[in-house]
Amino acid sequence: MSDSSSILGSTAAPDREAHLTPAANKLYGLMAEFESPAQIVAAAEKVRDAGYRWWDCHTPFPVHGLDQAMGIRATILPVLVFFGGLTGTIAALVLQIFTNAMSFDLWAIVWVRGYDYFISGKPMNSLPAFIPVTFELTVLLASLTVFFGLLLLNGLPRLYHPVFKSQRFARASDDRFFLVIEAKDPQFSRTKTEAMLQALKPLSIEALDS
Amino acid sequence: MSTLVIDNTWDDPAKRAPLVLNHDRFDTVTAEICRVNEEAKPPMAWYVTFGISLALLGLLGVMVMYLLATGVGVWGNQHPVMWGFPIVNFVFWVGIGHAGTLISAILFLFRQKWRTAINRFAEAMTIFAVMCAGIFPAIHVGRIWVIWWVFPIPNQMDMWPQFRSPLIWDVFAVSTYFTVSTLFWYVGLIPDLATLRDRATSKVKAIAYGLFALGWRGSNRHWHRYERAYLLLAALATPLVLSVHSVVSFDFAVSQLPGWHTTIFPPYFVAGAIFSGFAMVVTLAVPARSLWGLKNFITLRHLENMNKIILLTGTIVGYAYAMEFFIAWYSGAIYEQFAFVNRAFGQYAWAYWIMISCNVITPQLFWFKKARTSIWIMFIASLLVNVGMWFERFVIVITTLSQDFLPSSWGYFTPTWVDWLTFLGTFGLFGTFFMLFIRYLPVIAIAEVKGVMPQADPHYGEEGHEHESEHAFGFQPRRPEDKEEDQS
Structure with a gap:
């Protein structure tokens, strides 16, 4: 690491402190x-x-x-990923049921209203039709948890290290x-x-x- | 190793074929792969390909601007064929984008170690192919300025996406696929970016690679979590890759048109996607390995294995074509029967027979080892498969739409010059990104390739050991007698 250590690791700061405190x-x-x-x-x-x-x-x-x-x-990473995926599943179901099968306000939290989307004679809560999006969001949130969990547990990014x-x-x-x-x-x-x-x-x- | 080994396609069950040829040291492996990024000038072919790609990318920009400024009337999409080239091209590119994740995820779970030489390459191809695919549905909506309606964004109209529609499933499937493929690719890149950072000869390179390497220092405590993360991503990406093309097939199968409304569509589409994706990997790998001298890593055996997968998936696709006809006859539905007889012998028979000869007949060549190991035969066959798979989507989309239930609404689809040039332009987008990738990022997963070398095994050279690493990047079973001290 001839070049990168001097760029990525700040060698200047410890040197300056070296003659100030002997323990630095x-x-x-x-x-x-x-x-x-x-x-x-x-x-x-x-x-x-x-x-x-x-x-x-x-x-x-x-x-x-x-x-x-x-x-x-x-590592506990798989446990984190399980809960990440579960969050995706629940979020996707709530999102679809609220926006397509219910017509009430969430005004106390945020100004949005659901809508009873009656289409092609399907029931309001068309669970089979909601599965693909639920599956995709589960995988998406689980994968994001893998990535950010990996970085968090490994303490990366950390561009400087002794x-x-x-x-x-x-x-x-x-x-x-x-x-x-x-x-x-x-x-x-x-x-x-x-x-x-x-x-x-x-x-x-x-x-x-x- | 005094003599150079070129052919490693022998089948001796008593002896495992090497995955890396002519290298018995790790540093020569690093140097040979990094040379692609470190050489002062790439081969002339790189400049030519990059130049052509950039010109085509410009063409794509002009065509999209023209479309947006004028309207979708510039395309050949006309009643009754309202889904013309854009959907054909979308499915074509998404299909190509499937091999990358198949190689990186499914082959990983099956412990197919030969994947390490081609996975980086194929994952990059996936990401760029999905980018090309994503353009078409977006510009196909006509009013691009309201494309945000496909996402569940609260708005003053109290309007939400219709989640019972396969088209909205597609939005979620393809965007999830793009995100997860990119994460998978990037996680794999981190250790190799650290290698390039440590070898950098200029400050700019050291900073650029250093930033993206995130300060990776090869710590084994990091490797432990990294391997687990890689396994988890593979386990998540495997059902994902199968779901994405299934959802794409739902766009057709959930409708009630003859020729589309069949239950075989999801597996048939997935097999077709893998088929076309592997053909694209062969198309790209064959010239790349000879231009950059990567024949020691992307060996003849790797190409032969890919050709075997092309043979398998091509045969599955052929079976699906036959099964569609059988079910049309067996169902007794006259519209279904008409749709299929019309496909093979109607006004688009030419497209149908191009499809059959490229997709079903061409891969049968690969029953012969001579064909599987001949560079020219596999290169031409892979190009033909790419053509055939484009025609498959053309046949599915166009024949069904142009002649459905009512003869009074029948028609014939003719693409316009804008259709053709837009499609051509997406190859520019793909080529531009791919050439930049080859030039600036490690094209072969350096750390993974080292891990599959026999020298990577701690027991290498010991008496009675078969000189083969147990697994690279795999699950390491824990033994109860192991001492445990570090809390993760």
């Missing part, structure tokens, strides 16, 4: 670089078993088995596998953690400034 330029964490999926999985298992909590792996593609190796719990300062990290989207242990982890110790990472035989170890 503090350690974000240690980053170890690995060459293959097998190595990152093995390393993740070690770090997990050592009891670390604030750490992450960065890979160019989802590595099979890494979730288990890291001990990541299943890992982007590393030159090596540009290869996390190409062919290298990184493991980052954050300094805020209660078990973190600059020397002990570094020794543990060193034992995993990484290609490199880098200290990241926050």
